[in-house]
Amino acid sequence: MVKLLEWQGKEIFRRYNIPLPKGGVARSVGDVSRLLGGTVPLPAVIKAQVRVGGRGKGGALRFANTVAEAEAAVSDLIGKEFKGEKVQEVLVEEKMPLAGELYVSITLDRSRRKPILMYSREGGVEIENVADEQIGKIWIHPSVGVLEYEKRLVANRMKLPAPAAKELGGLIEALWRIFRSEDAELVEINPLGIVGDHLVALDSKIILEDDALFRHPAYQHEGGEMTPLEQKAHEKGIAFVEMGGDIGVIANGAGLTMATLDIILENGGRPGVFLDLGGTDDPAKVSEAFAMMGEAKPKVVFINVFGGVTRCDTVATGLVNEMKRNPPAFPLVTRIRGHNEKEGMAILRDAGTQSYSDIAEAVRHVVQLEGRP
């Protein structure tokens, strides 16, 4: 999940001719006077470029009537942290006189297996907080796109003045083209401002699909809303989630990894790390995963492998090799079933880890090792 920063999203909007406020990115206070003396008129809005939501309430948005005010705001914002995310860039934009704020987005409706266009006159707040009856929905046939009559319908329901109604059709078409051509999971404009009789995209939210990044190499190194460790694992292609607790789980298969963490939770343990080995039995990959787990500093790690496609013995070999190279700072419990299960268990026992066949038994031992009262 690649979540673009506001200014990155707006760069894409610009390429698709979506109307934007005049603005530019400042990476230091020194950039401000250049921007405000050049393309961006005052008064200005200064927006910290962070991926976390709720910037308005969090103090990440500032207003400035003078260059000095703007510089003060930028100076204050750069380096500040919002929900753990450090500000490195701010967007300096002209402040526009708003006659209204709308919402429009395109995303995937998994239930109907179709893209969905959502729109509302209640823009400017998180869409989750808008009443369902205030949100219009249009499902889109993927090979047909948004139809002209549907665009007209949306403009009518938004009760827009004529010039804005006309612009909205083009803007929806642009969103659709971004959604498809950029392989987005979500393209959202919130708020879509009404300025006079015209539309201006005041914010951007674009989430790109990981699996399609091979078509968009420019965004391959962008992140999502991930912890630094998750980001690191993501770059290595390891499915890795930090969950707050002390117990790390390495399993093969997302379902099995989740189920293992669930069993731990139900047995009174605190899930700490989800690490899915996937279908691999490549010792190098196993070692890498193991090293990632180490960085999360769990109190205890439980390895649960069902060897179907994956062979238990090669997984075990990978683990043991890694343990030899970097002896773990945590106790390890393993449970291994399936293809070459005896060989795998033997390899692990020889290396000194506790190895089970029964999962309930194994989990009870893991929770015991976590050692909470």
Add this chain to the structure above:
Amino acid sequence: MVKLLEWQGKEIFRRYNIPLPKGGVARSVGDVSRLLGGTVPLPAVIKAQVRVGGRGKGGALRFANTVAEAEAAVSDLIGKEFKGEKVQEVLVEEKMPLAGELYVSITLDRSRRKPILMYSREGGVEIENVADEQIGKIWIHPSVGVLEYEKRLVANRMKLPAPAAKELGGLIEALWRIFRSEDAELVEINPLGIVGDHLVALDSKIILEDDALFRHPAYQHEGGEMTPLEQKAHEKGIAFVEMGGDIGVIANGAGLTMATLDIILENGGRPGVFLDLGGTDDPAKVSEAFAMMGEAKPKVVFINVFGGVTRCDTVATGLVNEMKRNPPAFPLVTRIRGHNEKEGMAILRDAGTQSYSDIAEAVRHVVQLEGRP
């Protein structure tokens, strides 16, 4: 039907990144040295830009090893006529060393109501002269386009060297995008040259759809393979075809106009002009059509109207008004049936034209007036 000149088609090819020989258009001998001294290397091919087919046999293609030879060829070609079409422009292009000539095109298969991709290793001749088993065909779903595996298949069957095989995929994609985005009836490359291991489009043939020209205003004033009068009528939006004989027919509806000409032919008359009034009963339009007919100088004109949507009396009024303004140089026979038929016949008879209700009778009179032995 807008048939683009070779160089116009190649301008479109260039926009879609189809590889072309280096070349430029000369409109006078003076242009030649500029082209050959600049972007176009010698030896060169000089090609008269005319819409009629069979340029190779007709002497419209020349070769030049020196600037002087090229100038001589251009001087000879400009102003020359090929099948009645006067040369105003020539295309001067580098002559490329060919390893082979292929054929590829996309057009509409009316029978399957799908676009069709046709390809052959036997390029360089008119595709009509290529044996059916030498032509590969792939039908294209309009909202899906040419699939990657199909492009691979074509390249395999064309037995291309690896670099050309890869290029062919992109080239087919470009043809498809031209076909759809430019609203073409036909996009053809013949010959598609193999130069070394690469492909080069040596000729272009693009026919655009009249009905979609509202989306392509740049081509609205281009012509097809039409006579000057047909072209003039076309620009006025009148369905008008010159057929070589002496009898002009004005009728309402394409089917009725054709049927009327057929009846004339079967009765020994020589069809001269097809003019379909269409569904109009606007006197101004009728007058305009009538004036067009006059320009074709027919020996006799037969007007056959069935008033269903069109009212016979308004059609008659239009005709009579035009006859008053510009008394026709030919005898006129009318046959009028349907909505307000009596009023229409009365108006025509009052104006002195012979008016019938029975078509066979009317046609016999028309053929008699044509006065051939």
Add this chain to the structure above:
Amino acid sequence: MSVLVDGSSRILVKGITGHQGTIHTRGMKSFGTNVVAGDTPGKGGTTVEGVPVFNSTQEAVDATKPNVACLFVPAPYTKDALFETVDAGIPLAVIITEHVPFHDMLDMLYYAKANGTRIIGPNCPGVATPGGAKVGIMPNVIFQKGNVGVVSRSGTLTYEIVNGLKEAGLGQTTCIGLGGDPVPGTTFIDALELFQNDPDTKAIVMVGEIGGVAEEEAAAYIKAKLDKPVVSYIAGISAPPGKRMGHAGAIITRGRGTAASKMAALTDAGAKVAKFPYEIPSLVKESLR
């Protein structure tokens, strides 16, 4: 009986507030057709010829439950109007509009097919079932209820022929105008199949013209599947190759689509082929004997 439309048809006229839409709504109503609604964006709430107008097809459908749409929409907007019709779940769309780009029609055809809507047209005069309903622009006075099914690619020529049938005492079950475009929504074969399955249709008149091979394909269908007599006429024996004879679809290309080829195929299939349109009634009478 009849095909496609009858007394139970409920017609929505798309583009009812335009000149053509209004005139022909009047014509359909005086034929006895149940025109239940019209739609034109921005004109919702008004009426035309007593028919309520809605802003969108969906609104019209919700309020009046039409099962046939008749499109009088300018060519550049026809594709959108057809998609709207399909999305509203209307199973039959009759497109009168001329000059619809065939590229648009390809999109329309596949979208409609995938979603269960049949298209008639574009560039067609519509469909009429005497005593039932008329959808489109055919003149009212030419029809008479009877047992001849008529299907044609042309307009005015068909009116002449239907009028000729009436004058000879031959009524019609349904008359279908397929339209003169290269990509018709409904083909001769589709229409022949409908007539084949209609017990009241005892003979079929098929009016073709040059261009394409739809008549040849129909001939193959007639030979293989049809057990009713067919009288046919093909316009364009005098047409020169390469020239577009009024209809976008009426063009002989690369030696294909000549009148001679069509006539030969139909004769071979056992259809009676009229040399002149006015011969059709007597050939039909012969067939019905």
Add this chain to the structure above:
Amino acid sequence: MSVLVDGSSRILVKGITGHQGTIHTRGMKSFGTNVVAGDTPGKGGTTVEGVPVFNSTQEAVDATKPNVACLFVPAPYTKDALFETVDAGIPLAVIITEHVPFHDMLDMLYYAKANGTRIIGPNCPGVATPGGAKVGIMPNVIFQKGNVGVVSRSGTLTYEIVNGLKEAGLGQTTCIGLGGDPVPGTTFIDALELFQNDPDTKAIVMVGEIGGVAEEEAAAYIKAKLDKPVVSYIAGISAPPGKRMGHAGAIITRGRGTAASKMAALTDAGAKVAKFPYEIPSLVKESLR
């Protein structure tokens, strides 16, 4: 009886010459599956594990008449391979490939639907009918012929569960892996419908996970239409919202798709919901009593 695949299934392996394609062709054959062909462009004329390889699907179809395709094609080429499969008229395509962009899958889904091909997957372990055929990558040893239908969004977890069923003496009719992607070709409802119509399936095990609302929709289907017992398990009760738990589809967004919601819906629909996967066999036994 069984669903989707059985002893009459003839399998084409697309991408047979790749590492995974080769390994799993061997696995399928040793399961007793009739693998009739493979295809890889440029590798036509060779054999893999005794299976003839063709350059294109059409060639493979012409020569060997497969009725199931199993795709081991790298994600960037999967869409094209699926279109080729559909164009060749193969009615069932099992897509093992992981990381297929959902935008591609949308195109694939609608193209396949329009042309009569069912997709299973992508990112799935395949389908297995013990005693009949296995298509995909599930381990052979876990299965036993019987009367429990299994359908699941996950891979390894399902192997554990099927293995547990076997150890408890509960055989399976067919085991269907739907895959962990947000746009699956076949849904829980589709699979439940298949099992509902299979007389040999006496009980159904349904293994879901967080993300989307497919389990809730399946619950509505179970309540309304299904008259066979369902035992279900949902993975991810411990998953935090907003995090993608390995599978592209396993993510709780905007409060939707939680394990609690799915479990509640299934309980309400009358399904037995297991707290732990290893409870499933005893719940199935209870259901079959």
